[in-house]
Amino acid sequence: MPIRPLILTCAGVVDGTGSPAIRDAAIRIEGERVVAVGPVATLRPHPDEHATVVDHPGLWICPGLIDEHTHLGLAGDGRAYEEMAEDSDEMMVLAGVMNLGKHLRSGVTTLRDNGARNQIGFTLRDGAKRGYFPSPRMLVCGRPITCTGGHFWWCNEEADGEAEIRKAVRRLVHEGADHIKIMASGGGTRGTIPGRASYTESEMHAAIHEAHLFGRLTVAHCRAKESMVHAVNAGLDLMEHAEFLDPDGVMRFDPEIAAMMRECGVYISPTLQAAGYPTVVALRAKRGSEGLTKAEEQRLKAAEERVETRVGHFRQMLDLGLLHRMVAGSDAGCGNLEFGHLDYDFHLMHRGGMSAMQILESATRITAEAIGFAADVGTLEPGKLADLIVVDGDPSSDVTALSRVRAVYQTGQRVV
Ligand SMILES: [Zn+2]
Incomplete structure (x- = not known):
């Protein structure tokens, strides 16, 4: 026929x-x-x-469109990680099915999951492959590797020291990980410090080297400046956030680190909307309709300032030659980052100096290259x-x- x-x-x-x-x-x-x-x-x-x-x-x-950074098991409904982690694995799988539908309807046809608990990521990928529900095509890391008590420890892949880290990579590859996610600094998880690295350079190297032996790409959550340096020196493929955070919790751009990132050719997913953009959008709309309370005005101002700082740093990275390394990632699922809004990142990338055409190329061809999928999408x-x-x-x-x-x-x- x-x-x-x-x-x-x-x-x-x-x-x-x-x-x-x-x-x-x-x-x-x-x-x-x-x-x-x-x-x-x-x-x-x-x-x-x-x-x-x-x-x-x-x-x-x-x-x-391609979203390089999502957390399918989390609903993006504004709860803290600690509350979300009380959901059962079954409930997280259902959240994942809902999330995949939202992303697909918003034009995302390929995405990467960068960390879920236990078997949730694998189950969602394999269920979508069987055609059980509509879904973008999916690459999953399974669980993110983190230090004891580190960011996303409740996903159950804690590893400390080079030997444990190599073993964690082997375990994840055996279970079916398409790529390896490493939590290289603290984050929004209670008890962790976003401005501090969670792994030494040699621990990062162990994770990346082992992943590459198995032909898997690596991605790391790097909010701390220190973690950005460790990741670059250890040969990371793709850096999340790149917030330039100092240990005191203040973001201070460092052109020398940006130059190192350019020299080593790492891809960067700036996840700009994660600075609080959904809050900005919601509170601006409310101000226009029914007005804001004093507390809401303050929350809006704080969120706007955080977003502007990150957009400013993004612009400086572009000025230093990182334009063609920027990829699209929403971090959807975390906090109040709902699925279906990769376009929020596009608005902010535009504000930071990228043209519509450059953003389109970033969210399609360049992200496909960064996740090793350019032969097909x-x-x-x-x-x-x-x-x-x-x-x-x-x-x-x-x-x-x-x-x-x-x-x-x-x-x-x-x-x-
Ligand atoms: Zn994330």
Whole structure:
């Protein structure tokens, strides 16, 4: 049986490679993969092929978005980690199914889970593969490796010293980890210190070296400046947060560390919305409708200041040549970071100086490269999986277009 081609037509295609937008464009898909992208006039089907043609008049098509950093077991409903950790594993799996649906509807077709408890991450990935529920394609780390009592210790992968860390990597690989996540500094978990490294440089090296022996990429939670230096010296692949936190809990940008990051070629997921952006959005909306109490005004001001500091540091990293290393990651699930809002990061990256086109490339091709998935996803080119989204507006010139997702296709099938 010859494959019946699918041809999508639209107002324009931005393919994620960095090439300019193609207006009045079409995409030809055969089976799961893209066969051709070009102007409509060049891709008219032959009458004998019985092609299916779907028009999306006035709308634009770009590759599906990729979120490099999520926590699927957490609901992003504003509870502290300690409260969320009281949920059973079964409840966390249900939260994961809800989260995956929200992300898929918002245009995320690929994501990475960077840490859940016990078997939750593996179960969700394998359930999605069986087709039990709609989901972006998924890479999971299983559990994050952390020191005793460290950030996310309740996920149950505590390891101290090089020998235990190597063993933890081997255990996770054996259980099915696609990549290895390391908690290199404290974080929002009670009793941990965000401005202090949790692992020495040699412990970081043990984790990264062992992961690489098994062909697994590494990602580390690095809020502390000290942890950023350890991670870079140990050869980390992708750094989360990069907050430049000092032990006293104050963020102070350091151009020498940024230069080290550029020299070693590490990818960076700045997770800008995690500075409190959902709080800013919610309180600004409330101020506009019913007004704010004095306490809320103070909370808004504090959140705005934190966001501005992080956006300022992000801009300085771009100025120091890190533009093409920036990847999209929401940290969704934690605190009040709800799934379905990777676009919050795009708003802040734009504020920090990236153009709409640069943000689109970051959230598609560059993130695909950073997670080792570029052979299949990240651009709309012949041979790639037909994972794409239909948006209202030209995403190469208007970053808000990515907040108006009208349809989602996975492997050539419309799923939203
Ligand atoms: Zn995280």
